[in-house]
Amino acid sequence: MRHKFLLSIALLPLFSIAQKTQNFKYIRPLIGTERMGHTFPGATVPFGSVQLSPDTDTISYELDGKYNGKVYEYCAGYQYEDKTITGFSHTHFSGTGHSDLGDFLIMPTTGELFLNPGTATNHAKGYRSAYSHKNEIAEANYYKVKLDDYNITAELTTSQRVGFHQYTFPKSEKSHVILDLMAGIYNHNEKNVWTFVRVENDTLITGYRQTQGWGRTRTVYFAMSVSKPFKSYGFQNNDDKNIYKGFWRKFDQSKNFPEMAGRKLKMYLDFDTNENEKVKIKFALSPVSTSGALENMKAEIPHWDFEKTKNEGQMLWEKELQKIEVETISEEDKINFYTSMYHAFINPTVYMDVDGSYKGLDQNVHKADGFTNYTTFSLWDTYRALHPLFNVIQPKRNADMIKSMLAHYDQSVHKALPVWSHYANENWCMIGYHAVSLIADAVAKNNADFDTNKALEAMISSSNLDYYDGLEYYKKLGYVPEDKNGASVSKTLEYAYDDWCIAQMAKKFGRNDIYETYSKRAENYKNVFDSTVGFMRPKLSDGSFKKEFDPMDTHGQGFIEGNAWNYSLYVPHNPESLIELNGGKEKFSKHLDELFSMNLPDKYFANTEDITRDGIIGNYVHGNEPSHHVAYLYNWTNQPWKTQEKVRMIIKRMYHSGPDGLGGNDDTGQMSAWYIFTSLGFYPVAPGSPDYALGSPLVKKATLRFENGKLLEIDAKNQSDKNVYVKKIELNGKEISKFITHEQLMNGGKLTFYMDKKPSK
Amino acid sequence: MRHKFLLSIALLPLFSIAQKTQNFKYIRPLIGTERMGHTFPGATVPFGSVQLSPDTDTISYELDGKYNGKVYEYCAGYQYEDKTITGFSHTHFSGTGHSDLGDFLIMPTTGELFLNPGTATNHAKGYRSAYSHKNEIAEANYYKVKLDDYNITAELTTSQRVGFHQYTFPKSEKSHVILDLMAGIYNHNEKNVWTFVRVENDTLITGYRQTQGWGRTRTVYFAMSVSKPFKSYGFQNNDDKNIYKGFWRKFDQSKNFPEMAGRKLKMYLDFDTNENEKVKIKFALSPVSTSGALENMKAEIPHWDFEKTKNEGQMLWEKELQKIEVETISEEDKINFYTSMYHAFINPTVYMDVDGSYKGLDQNVHKADGFTNYTTFSLWDTYRALHPLFNVIQPKRNADMIKSMLAHYDQSVHKALPVWSHYANENWCMIGYHAVSLIADAVAKNNADFDTNKALEAMISSSNLDYYDGLEYYKKLGYVPEDKNGASVSKTLEYAYDDWCIAQMAKKFGRNDIYETYSKRAENYKNVFDSTVGFMRPKLSDGSFKKEFDPMDTHGQGFIEGNAWNYSLYVPHNPESLIELNGGKEKFSKHLDELFSMNLPDKYFANTEDITRDGIIGNYVHGNEPSHHVAYLYNWTNQPWKTQEKVRMIIKRMYHSGPDGLGGNDDTGQMSAWYIFTSLGFYPVAPGSPDYALGSPLVKKATLRFENGKLLEIDAKNQSDKNVYVKKIELNGKEISKFITHEQLMNGGKLTFYMDKKPSK
Known part of the structure; x- marks a missing residue:
């Protein structure tokens, strides 16, 4: 499969031109789109607020009232094996193991109007379309595909906050653009909290989508500009039964009525198109308001030159990639x-309007004063190598990311730094308080252009959130007891590392009391090491190790995303001590x-x-x-x-x-x-x-x-x-x-x- | 009943002191709280943003899936006949025949904690309480009642944007304050779209309530400050089944967890109280944000002096009432x-923060620049005498109300002035485009401190909204045909009057073309007068009058809130012509x-x-x-x-x-x-x-x-x-x-x- 893929894309023009001076041409957005990678193939700029990318299915979180495991495969909306595309949505995480987003799905169609996506096997009865990888190009900030069902060529590019679509239609008096506000990634029946749309005029639409999902209270605003006036339009609310409609009943809101709101809206625009006529769409996002989205659009793409936007975005990638020049x-x-x-x-992605406005964790609008505000902090993953990499090659951005995290702390009612945060939300995914690692690492690497006093205060506060993941017990007992809080060993080990980070930071600033307290906490990994078996092992609140124990199992054994074999090696801040626990260098080598x-x-x-x-x-x-x-x-x-x-x-x-x-x-x-x-x-x-x-x-x-x-x-x-x-x-x-x-x-x-x-x- | 009431309140101290120099003491907020008046007895200042008032039942719009007629009685939340109070909420319309609001119900209780209101007959099993009119005082900006179930005395007062509660508790280790965010007036199962609460510290709570009701997309933000730290608190989400809970599951969010969001939240605060201990609450509202609400509180009531706030509000009433001094x-x-x-x-009520920020019809935050922004325009009612009264005695406010309406027009995707608008919403209630009457009246009365050019443009635009209530037919045929659009005669008559208003305005500004067009439209009342029966009568699109016709009936006869007898007298702009149609002065007098x-x-x-x-x-x-x-x-x-x-x-x-x-x-x-x-x-x-x-x-x-x-x-x-x-x-x-x-x-x-x-x- 892998080999076949390389063969087929090798036939594309891009690959036949060796332009060694242009690093961005080595970018293959399709890498990781099959099976486990959970990357998306669509268009985005570096740290871009918009990730405009095809989605290939509409998997729901639930299936017959139960968790649908298949949803996991669609974290980025696209799976390479799929044969149909449902449309192009504007927000995607890259590579996550959980998801959200997939906001504002756009799909161009011709012929009979469908407002449901249909199924992969019966796509003729829905708006989705078959496509083929031979008609697909994915580059940095550019995605192109032919939609076979409609004979439409779709092209996507972006600026920082604006998705730019270019659809080449066939001749038709029944050309449509669908805007599905109900569609989303990791959807469930209650996910759409509210959707709101206004047809400002025959080329401009504004609105927002408010969801409860991984982000519990999350709203994204948009402004959508079309290059050609639509001749008619309409709405469908897929949740209009039992809803009080008031005096709006006096209107036919389904057709050419310029305002609609409800839980599950879809809309469509109708066009007459000539053969090969291009209909372009600029779709701007804002974390704050529709007026913010409109301003973002005006500031970033005041024209209709698709190529220009594409090239500008590719040059942004080139600029980033020039930071490391390699010979391989x-x-x-x-x-x-x-x-x-x-x-x-x-x-992480930039999360603010062109004027610096963004929505905070408190749902108020804040201004990023003197820094760029970022969101999407998957810290349990990224404290390890991504942010350290930024300290080497993106120090300015990394300092701004920490400023963004300190703003999160200021806005947090828990007085805690982010755990896994996105779009003005803390989703509490995974474990630890690894934001302290980012801060300590930046300080250790002299990249501390932020308020280090506040940062230390925030680190200490985050490590004392008693109701968080067994922390109260950890502080009292020196470990998280498995009978009180699951994944207890992983938590104990990671807290201990995080505490070491706090200690390093305190040491650097001469705060010896803090240094000593946290240096002591940093040794808590020892409390869960069972020398009789040679593994870290869950301990109960009575001080005994849990009896049933399988060091190869990842379930119910006191670990998360790892088994005892792997996690028992997790004392990154003191490998010497870890080796000693394991019986010395020789024995440890063999163990590895x-x-x-x-x-x-x-x-x-x-x-x-x-x-x-x-x-x-x-x-x-x-x-x-x-x-x-x-x-x-x-x-x-x-x-x-x-x-x-x-x-x-x-x-x-x-x-x-x-x-x-x-x-x-x-x-x-x-x-x-x-x-x-x-x-x-x-x-x-x-x-x-x-x-x-x-x-x-x-x-x-x-x-x-x-x-x-x-x-x-x-x-x-x-x-x-x-x-x-x-x-x-x-x-x-x-x-x-x-x-x-x-x-x-x-x-x-x-x-x-x-x-x-x-x-x- | 009426007599008994006068007798009983005559025993209260207020009534025994005749203070003739203080007009506000003649205010009886209880007038209209029984049966049809739909007024509320609680506290508010003139045109106040907060109307803090007791609610006596929790009537739902639906009952067994059907419209519950009884909801109509509770437009203002309170019915004098009721024997129990469910709590004190912060927003109420005064005197409407439809409703919404009732936001943020607060109820103090003691003993066993209940988070449901219970029923009037079984109030011991809910948080509601019996009360008696003999323990009730309602003055301008002051309401007091004893809650018999709990032996708590409740007192309410307000500033412009802040409700001030004072609860005198008995000695108890189980004193509570309930905050029910699910409660509301004209509630239905889908009304609460989202509620969001943060416990900022042990005396401050912030959050918001987003509803779909009469206002389809309506959000009110709050900040709640308590005079004494609560010892514990908790949440209940009455809609948590089938809702994706994500990693919030790792917390017990029901108790002492400082953040909650969901569709149907309730919360409670626990206190120990001594005998006669006063627990005070300042509850600030904002149309824009929780930070706005907090700023409003700080600006308006920076202290805990209940009497001071009460007196200041009563003096605001006195100031307004001094404008007309009467001897009776x-x-x-x-x-x-x-x-x-x-x-x-x-x-109408003031609708903006202390800094002038308000939410517009487009759901964006706007600043009222050089005027006070108002909301709650029940124009079909109030164009007749209320706004004309304002032109006499409140001209500055009336001009600001028109500026608020012009801002609404600017924000309207329909390019229309308000019909019935409240809280950043057009609810389209009733008929006509009577905003034009307000504007024409202000101009006729030289109270036109607003952009009259834009106003005339807005009037013309509003009168050409073809998809609105048969207007397309009206323009074509000179009347609304009953077979195309109901209540057609009422609409035709009111459009004709409104058109006359536009004509007067155009005449004043020398716009003769407009004057002539609209003067012609103003005569359209003639098209629905059936001289054979002597009444205005519904006409069909073929030009014939509708056959079945009962001039005493108000249903299905072409009228709304009136029958042919009453509506046939509706040609306010040309009584002479009306009299002529009716056969001259003598015959007309007899008809009256x-x-x-x-x-x-x-x-x-x-x-x-x-x-x-x-x-x-x-x-x-x-x-x-x-x-x-x-x-x-x-x-x-x-x-x-x-x-x-x-x-x-x-x-x-x-x-x-x-x-x-x-x-x-x-x-x-x-x-x-x-x-x-x-x-x-x-x-x-x-x-x-x-x-x-x-x-x-x-x-x-x-x-x-x-x-x-x-x-x-x-x-x-x-x-x-x-x-x-x-x-x-x-x-x-x-x-x-x-x-x-x-x-x-x-x-x-x-x-x-x-x-x-x-x-x-």
């Missing part, structure tokens, strides 16, 4: 590298070897939706995050060459350039950030520390252009797919080993890896 | 007069006599909810508005003394000082404005004209203090309940008869009526 062993490596950069630079080589029986996959064999090597799970640092732990043993060997193995097995090229959810760029760091030869095992563990670079050469104006050249001498071992490493001619500091990196110069086919034991 | 024949007349002024000055004296059989009341025998004299319906000018039509015949006789009869029969003292819905002050004009001896038969018809004053003397600094003294010499006829009228010593102009009034001086017990034939 193969073209596929280069595709993977730049697509990883692309995926790493999609989320076993992890990578053992066979995990099938039964452990039975109830797991977010991990498949694709993302696993032995019992090492790369598709989920808790193990992302694990291959680097060999650096703390006497066998650092095994880090080199393993990371090169992982990078080759887990990343490919086909649609199924990601072995797990990209998780808003965390998987990609791991790829980038690892490709360059270093990795932040413990964010909050200025140190990186050195591995084995995948690139032959790389030039990193830092915002401080300095350049770092990475040179992997004698690089090849077989020469995965590092004989020697030099920084500006001086030999270093196993570790490098952030300061050393940011001072620039030359980092040379001498590669070899044999390990340097 | 009886104390009851004075009570009725000042209570009429009170009721006339409740709606018959109206007032005939017997309307019981069957005509069977299906009528908004009119009862209370509001009818013969077949003259005072309880609904279309006849409000009718008694004055005798002025155009040779028997003006019959106007004098009839208005004095109507005023005595339709207005009393008991709770059942209003013969029909007060309709946001229209009934009261009729009372005020009529009491003073003149009435605006055709708003848009500068002329008033002179009647027979009820007062002995009156002094009108105009905003232009001038005084008009009205002196009814030889006044008594028997001397209802006017022998002679002098303005500044010069005799006038039957009519007076606005200019004459506003120049001030002395208007003397010489009263007599016999008519001057």
Whole structure:
């Protein structure tokens, strides 16, 4: 399947022109759109507020009143295997394992008008259309597809806050554009709270969609401008029974009536079109108001030149991708590298109008004063490598992200930093209070252009939210007791790491009392280690370890998104101590070897939706995050060459350039950030520390252009797919080993890896 | 019943002190709270944004899936006959025949916690409480009642945007304050669209309630401050089944969790209270945001002095009531007069934050620039006398109301002025486009401090909204055909009057083309007059009159809120022509006599909810508005003394000082404005004209203090309940008869009526 894909896209014109100077041309948005990657193939600019992308099904969260597991596959709206497209919606997460969004689905059609999408097998009776990958092009900020049912060519591009559609119609007196406000990703029957639409004139529509989903109180506003006046239009409210209609009954609101509101609206516009006539749509979003959306549109795309917007967006990508220039062993490596950069630079997204207005967690409108406000913080994933990567290559944005998080803290009634936040909402997904890691990491890396006093206050406050995930017990007992709060071991381990981050921050600012308190909390990982079995193990509130225990199982064992084998290696802030608990360096090395080589029986996959064999090597799970640092732990043993060997193995097995090229959810760029760091030869095992563990670079050469104006050249001498071992490493001619500091990196110069086919034991 | 009420309240201290210098003490908010008046007894300031008042039942719009007629009785939330109070909510219309609002019901309780109101007969199992009128005091901006079930004394007062509660508790460790966000007036199962609450700290709560009701997309924001920290609190969501709860499941949101959102929230606060301990609540509203509500609270009531707020509000009433000083024949007349002024000055209400921010019809936040923004325009009712009264005694506010209506027009996607608008919503209730009458009347009366060019544009645009209520047919045929659009005669007649208003406005500004067009449209009343029967009669689109026709019936006969007898007299802009159609002055007088004296059989009341025998004299319906000018039509015949006789009869029969003292819905002050004009001896038969018809004053003397600094003294010499006829009228010593102009009034001086017990034939 993967091979076939490469073959078919190789026939497209874009691929036949080798333009090596343009990094953005190596971006393949389709990577990760098949199976587990959960990426979307559509158009967006770096950290863009709009992600305009095709959706291929309308999976509901419920099916016959029960959770529909299939919804998980559609986190990004698109699955490569699907044969039909339901339409093009404006908001998508990239790579998440849960979702929301899919706002404002637009679909152009001809012929009989349908306001329901129909089914994949009976698309002739709905608005959806068959399509074929041979008629599909996905580039950075550009997506094109032919809709076979209607003979319409659809093209999509975006600016920061505006989706730009270009539909080439056949000749027809029955051409339509559907705007489905009811459609959405992870939909359920109660998801649409309210939808509101106004037809301002025959080319302009405004409105909003308010949903309760992953974001419990979430509203997105829009302004939609059409290049050609529609000849007629109409509404359908799919939820109008039992609803009080008042004196609106005096109107026929279904046809050419310019205002509609209700829970589940759909609308359509009618056109006469000539052969090959282009109907263009600019669809602006705002977190604040329809007037904000209109202003965003006027400011960003005051014209109807689709190519111009497309090119401008592609140049924005090029600018970002120029920050790291690589030479690779193969073209596929280069595709993977730049697509990883692309995926790493999609989320978090800018969340404010052109005038800086955004909706806060308190649902009030705030102004971002002196910073760019961002949303979509999947922090349990991204504290590990994505934000550390930003501290290297996007320091300005990362500081603004932290400012956005501090604004969230100010607005939070819990007085807590974000856990997993998006669109003026905290969704409380996953565990830990890893925002503290981001802050500590930025401070450790001298990228602290924010109020560090407030930040420390916020970190302390977040780590004392007693009603959060067993924290009250953790503070009292030194661990989360499994009988009081599930996934207790994962929580204990992650809290301990987070507490270490707070301690580092306090130390830096001379707050010794805090440093001591949190340094003590940081050792709590010891409380859940059972030396009799050699694993971290759930403990009960009476102090005893839970009896039933299967270290290979991920369910009901005290862990989340990982089993004891993987999570027991999670003490990123103190690998030495972890090794000691595990009986010393030698024993620990063997333990790691076993992890990578053992066979995990099938039964452990039975109830797991977010991990498949694709993302696993032995019992090492790369598709989920808790193990992302694990291959680097060999650096703390006497066998650092095994880090080199393993990371090169992982990078080759887990990343490919086909649609199924990601072995797990990209998780808003965390998987990609791991790829980038690892490709360059270093990795932040413990964010909050200025140190990186050195591995084995995948690139032959790389030039990193830092915002401080300095350049770092990475040179992997004698690089090849077989020469995965590092004989020697030099920084500006001086030999270093196993570790490098952030300061050393940011001072620039030359980092040379001498590669070899044999390990340097 | 009425008598008993007067007796019982006469025992209260307030009534025993005659403070003649303080007009506000004549205000009896209880007038109209029994049966048809639909007024509320609670606290508010003039044109106040908050109307904090007790609600006595929780009637739902539906009962077993069908319309529940009883909901109509609860337009203002309170019915005097009821024996229990469910709580105190913050928004109420005054006197409407339809409703909405009732936002944020607060109820103090002790003992077992109930979060449902219970029923009137089983109030022990709900939070509602029995109460007795003997423990009830209702004054301007002050309401007090003892809640018998809990031994709690409740007191209410307000500032412009803040409700101030003072609850005197008994000693209890189980004292509670319930905040029911689900409760509302005219509730139905789908009404609550979303509710959102944050416990900011142990004395401050913020949130909002979004509803779909009469206002289809309506949100009210609040900030609630409590004088004493609550010891615990909790939430209940009455709509949590089948709702996706996401990762919020990890919390127990029912108890001491500071954030909640859902469709149907209720919450409670717990306190320990000592004997007679006062717990006070300041509850601020905003049309825009919770932060706006908090700013409103800080600006208006920065303290906890209940008496101060009460007194300040009462002084605001006194200031308004000082504008007309009256001497009356009886104390009851004075009570009725000042209570009429009170009721006339409740709606429209100020609709903006202290900083001028308000939500517009487009749901965007706007700033009122250079004017005070008002909402709640019940224009079909109030164009007749309320706004004309404002042009006399509240010109500045009336001009601001018109500016508010022009802002509505700017925000309207229909490019139409308001019909019946409230809280950023057009609810399209009733008929006509009477906003044009308000504007034309303000212009005719030189109170045009607004953009008159835009106003004329808006008037023309409103009168050409083809999809509105048969207007397309009206423009084509000169009448609304009954087979195409119901209530066709009422619509035709009212459009014709409105068109005359537009014509007057155009004439004033020298726009002759418009004047001619609309003067022609203004004659369309002739098209529905059937001279063979002597009534206005529904006509079909083929030009024939509808065959079945009962001029006494109000249903299905082409009329709304009136029958042919009443509506056939509706040509306010051209009584001469109406009289001619009816066969001349003599015949017309007799026709009017018959109206007032005939017997309307019981069957005509069977299906009528908004009119009862209370509001009818013969077949003259005072309880609904279309006849409000009718008694004055005798002025155009040779028997003006019959106007004098009839208005004095109507005023005595339709207005009393008991709770059942209003013969029909007060309709946001229209009934009261009729009372005020009529009491003073003149009435605006055709708003848009500068002329008033002179009647027979009820007062002995009156002094009108105009905003232009001038005084008009009205002196009814030889006044008594028997001397209802006017022998002679002098303005500044010069005799006038039957009519007076606005200019004459506003120049001030002395208007003397010489009263007599016999008519001057």
